[in-house]
Amino acid sequence: MSKPPSLQDVARAANLSPATVSRYLNGSLALPADTSARIDRAIAELRYQPNPHARSLSRGRSDTIGLVIPEIDNPFFAKLAAAVERRADAAGLALMLCSSLNRKERELHYIERLRRNFVDGLLFATNHVDTGELVRAIGANSNVVIVDEDIDGLVAPKVFSDNREGGRLAAEHLLAHGHRRMAFIGGPQTIMSTRERSAGFREAAIAGGATVAAEYFGSYSIPFGREAARRLIAERGGITALFVASDEILYGVLDVMRESGLSVGDDLSIITYDDAGPLAFLDPPITAVRQPIEEMGRKAFEVLRDRLNGMVDNPVILLPVELIERKSVKNLA
Amino acid sequence: MSKPPSLQDVARAANLSPATVSRYLNGSLALPADTSARIDRAIAELRYQPNPHARSLSRGRSDTIGLVIPEIDNPFFAKLAAAVERRADAAGLALMLCSSLNRKERELHYIERLRRNFVDGLLFATNHVDTGELVRAIGANSNVVIVDEDIDGLVAPKVFSDNREGGRLAAEHLLAHGHRRMAFIGGPQTIMSTRERSAGFREAAIAGGATVAAEYFGSYSIPFGREAARRLIAERGGITALFVASDEILYGVLDVMRESGLSVGDDLSIITYDDAGPLAFLDPPITAVRQPIEEMGRKAFEVLRDRLNGMVDNPVILLPVELIERKSVKNLA
DNA sequence: GTGAAAGCGCTAACAC
DNA sequence: GTGTTAGCGCTTTCAC
Numbered sequence: 001m002s003k004p005p006s007l008q009d010v011a012r013a014a015n016l017s018p019a020t021v022s023r024y025l026n027g028s029l030a031l032p033a034d035t036s037a038r039i040d041r042a043i044a045e046l047r048y049q050p051n052p053h054a055r056s057l058s059r060g061r062s063d064t065i066g067l068v069i070p071e072i073d074n075p076f077f078a079k080l081a082a083a084v085e086r087r088a089d090a091a092g093l094a095l096m097l098c099s100s101l102n103r104k105e106r107e108l109h110y111i112e113r114l115r116r117n118f119v120d121g122l123l124f125a126t127n128h129v130d131t132g133e134l135v136r137a138i139g140a141n142s143n144v145v146i147v148d149e150d151i152d153g154l155v156a157p158k159v160f161s162d163n164r165e166g167g168r169l170a171a172e173h174l175l176a177h178g179h180r181r182m183a184f185i186g187g188p189q190t191i192m193s194t195r196e197r198s199a200g201f202r203e204a205a206i207a208g209g210a211t212v213a214a215e216y217f218g219s220y221s222i223p224f225g226r227e228a229a230r231r232l233i234a235e236r237g238g239i240t241a242l243f244v245a246s247d248e249i250l251y252g253v254l255d256v257m258r259e260s261g262l263s264v265g266d267d268l269s270i271i272t273y274d275d276a277g278p279l280a281f282l283d284p285p286i287t288a289v290r291q292p293i294e295e296m297g298r299k300a301f302e303v304l305r306d307r308l309n310g311m312v313d314n315p316v317i318l319l320p321v322e323l324i325e326r327k328s329v330k331n332l333a
Numbered sequence: 334m335s336k337p338p339s340l341q342d343v344a345r346a347a348n349l350s351p352a353t354v355s356r357y358l359n360g361s362l363a364l365p366a367d368t369s370a371r372i373d374r375a376i377a378e379l380r381y382q383p384n385p386h387a388r389s390l391s392r393g394r395s396d397t398i399g400l401v402i403p404e405i406d407n408p409f410f411a412k413l414a415a416a417v418e419r420r421a422d423a424a425g426l427a428l429m430l431c432s433s434l435n436r437k438e439r440e441l442h443y444i445e446r447l448r449r450n451f452v453d454g455l456l457f458a459t460n461h462v463d464t465g466e467l468v469r470a471i472g473a474n475s476n477v478v479i480v481d482e483d484i485d486g487l488v489a490p491k492v493f494s495d496n497r498e499g500g501r502l503a504a505e506h507l508l509a510h511g512h513r514r515m516a517f518i519g520g521p522q523t524i525m526s527t528r529e530r531s532a533g534f535r536e537a538a539i540a541g542g543a544t545v546a547a548e549y550f551g552s553y554s555i556p557f558g559r560e561a562a563r564r565l566i567a568e569r570g571g572i573t574a575l576f577v578a579s580d581e582i583l584y585g586v587l588d589v590m591r592e593s594g595l596s597v598g599d600d601l602s603i604i605t606y607d608d609a610g611p612l613a614f615l616d617p618p619i620t621a622v623r624q625p626i627e628e629m630g631r632k633a634f635e636v637l638r639d640r641l642n643g644m645v646d647n648p649v650i651l652l653p654v655e656l657i658e659r660k661s662v663k664n665l666a
Numbered sequence: 667g668t669g670a671a672a673g674c675g676c677t678a679a680c681a682c
Numbered sequence: 683g684t685g686t687t688a689g690c691g692c693t694t695t696c697a698c
Contacts, residue, residue, distance in 0.1 A: 054691035073415035082406035387675035
C-alpha cells in the first residue's frame with residue numbers, strides 16, 4: 001500500500017495551492033466552475049480522502065462525540081446508543097463508545113479525553129452515586145450532557161424520562177384494576193431514578209386510597225430481583241400487585257415466581273419499567289411503563305449539539321413516559 | 334477555559350527538550366531518576382494530557398479500532414460489541430462504533446475511513462449478500478477481520494461460530510426426544526450462517542432417520558418469524574418440532590403460536606439459535622443453541638491485534654457452540 | 667479568486 | 683541521556 005494522497009497532491013494535480021483546495025472542500029469559498037472542476041477531477045483521480053487527524057489537530061476539534069454508558073450489553077443502553085448514533089451520524093459526527101462498567105475511574109478517564117479534544121462532547125449516563133469527583137470533573141467542562149440518571153449537585157444540561165410520572169402511571173393502572181395493596185422493588189434508593197419512580201408510585205397509590213405495603217431497594221439487576229421477590233413472597237400479606245423499577249428486576253422476579261409455582265396475574269399482578277426487552281413475548285406479556293429511549297437519545301444529542309454551538313444554559317428536560325398495557329395485571333374489580 | 338498545556342510546556346517546565354519528554358512518555362527510554370522526577374512533577378502541575386490527534390497524525394495511526402455491525406440495538410451485536418470493547422480497552426485501544434444498518438454504502442464508508450487511518454483496523458460484521466464491492470474494498474486492505482457472517486469470496490481473517498455444528502446439535506436434541514418430522518425457519522438462504530445451520534440440521538436429522546418436512550427462508554426478523562410460522566401452521570402435516578435460526582425469528586413464531594392458541598412444547602417443540610436474549614425467562618424457557626458471543630468478540634479482537642502486529646495469514650476460526658437445554662422441547666418417547 | 671507561510675502538538679531521525 | 687530538526691496533513695491568517 002503506497003502512501004495515500006494528501007491535499008498537497010490534489011493541489012498539485014489541479015494546479016492550485018493547498019489553501020484553495022482546502023477552502024473549497026470546506027465550502028468556505030465559491031470557485032469558478034473551471035477551478036472547482038479541476039479540483040473535483042483531481043480528487044476523483046487520486047481517490048483523495050482527507051486525513052481526519054490532521055484536520056482535528058489543525059482545527060482543535062474532532063467531529064466526534066462520546067457516549068459514556070455503564071454497559072452496552074443492556075437493552076436499554078443499547079437502544080440509547082443506537083438512537084444517539086443515528087443522530088450523530090446524520091450530523092456528520094462519529095460516535096465513540098465508552099462503557100464505564102459503572103466505575104468511577106473509567107468515567108473520569110473519558111472526561112479527561114474530552115478535555116483533550118479527543119472528542120468534542122460527551123453524552124453521559126451513569127448509574128451510581130457520585131461522591132463529588134464527577135461533579136468536579138464535569139463541572140470544569142461545558143460539553144457534557146447528562147442522560148437517563150442524574151448526578152446530584154451537578155449543573156449541566158440533563159435529559160431524563162419523567163420517572164415520577166412513570167411511577168404514577170403504574171399506580172393508577174393498578175388502582176383502576178382494583179388493587180389496593182401494592183409493593184415496589186427498586187434500584188438503589190439513593191439514585192434519582194429509583195427515588196422518583198418510587199415517590200410517584202407511592203404518591204398516586206396513596207392518593208387513590210391504596211397502600212404500598214412493601215418496598216425493596218437494591219440494584220437494577222436480576223439477582224436483586226430474585227432476592228427481593230423471595231422476601232416479598234415470604235413477607236407479603238395480601239399484596240396483589242407489584243411494580244418493579246426495571247426489566248432486569250422483573251426477570252429475577254419472574255424466575256422466583258415460576259420456581260414458587262406462582263402465576264403472574266392470578267397470584268400477583270406486575271408492572272415493570274423500561275420496556276426495553278422483548279416483554280411482549282413473555283407469557284403472559286408484561287405490562288410496562290415504557291421509557292422514550294429513542295427520544296431520549298435524540299434529545300440528548302440535540303442538546304449536546306446546541307452546546308457545541310455555543311448554547312450556555314442548563315436545561316433539565318423531562319420526556320414523557322407511557323404505559324403499555326399487556327396481560328400481567330389482573331382485574332380485581 | 335485557557336489553552337491546555339502541550340508537551341512543549343512540560344518540557345520547558347522540566348528544563349528539557351520536547352523530544353526527551355516524548356520519549357519518556359512513550360517508554361522508549363530509561364531516564365535518570367532525577368530527570369524523570371522533574372518531568373513527572375511538571376506533568377502533574379500542569380495537568381498535562383497528550384493530544385491524541387497530534388500523536389495520531391505524527392505516528393500515522395490512531396490506536397482506535399472500529400466495529401462495524403448492522404445495528405447495536407440487537408442483543409447479539411450488543412453483546413459482541415461489549416466483548417470487543419472490553420478487550421480493546423484492556424489493550425489501550427479505543428472503539429469506534431459503526432452501525433451500518435446493513436447498508437452497503439455505509440459499510441464502504443467505514444472502510445474508507447480505515448484507509449485514511451481514522452482507525453487502525455476494523456472488525457466487520459455484515460448481514461447481507463455482497464455483490465462484490467465489499468470484497469474489492471476490503472481486499473485492498475489488510476486490517477479487517479470478518480466476524481459472525483461470511484463475505485463470500487473474500488480472503489481475510491474470519492471468526493465465526495460453528496453454525497453447521499449448531500444445526501446438528503439442534504437436530505440431535507430433537508431426535509433424542511423422539512421427534513421425527515421437523516421444520517426449519519432460517520434467515521436469507523444465500524448467506525453463510527443460514528446455509529450452514531440449515532445444512533447441519535438437515536444432515537443430522539436425516540442421519541437420524543428423521544425428515545425436515547418444511548424449510549422457510551427469509552430474514553432474521555420478527556416479522557419474518559411471524560410469516561413463516563403462519564405458513565407452517567397452515568401447511569404442517571404432523572410436524573412436531575421446529576428449529577429457528579435466530580432469536581428474532583423465535584419471537585415472531587411465539588407471537589403467532591399464542592395467537593393461534595398453540596402451546597410451545599405440547600403442540601410444537603422449539604429450539605432457537607443465538608441465545609442472546611432473556612430466553613430463560615420466557616414461559617416456557619426456550620431451549621437454544623448458544624453462540625459463543627463473548628468468545629467471538631475476544632477472538633476476533635485478538636486476530637485483529639495480530640494483524641496490526643504484522644500477521645499475514647488469513648485464518649478461518651470456528652468457535653464451538655453449545656446446546657442449552659430448557660423446557661421447550663417435549664419428549665415424545 | 668488565489669497563494670505563501672505559519673502553525674496545530676507530537677514523533678522520529680539524526681546528532682552529540 | 684539529551685537536544686535539534688524535520689516533518690505528519692490540514693487550516694488559516696495575511697497578502698496580492
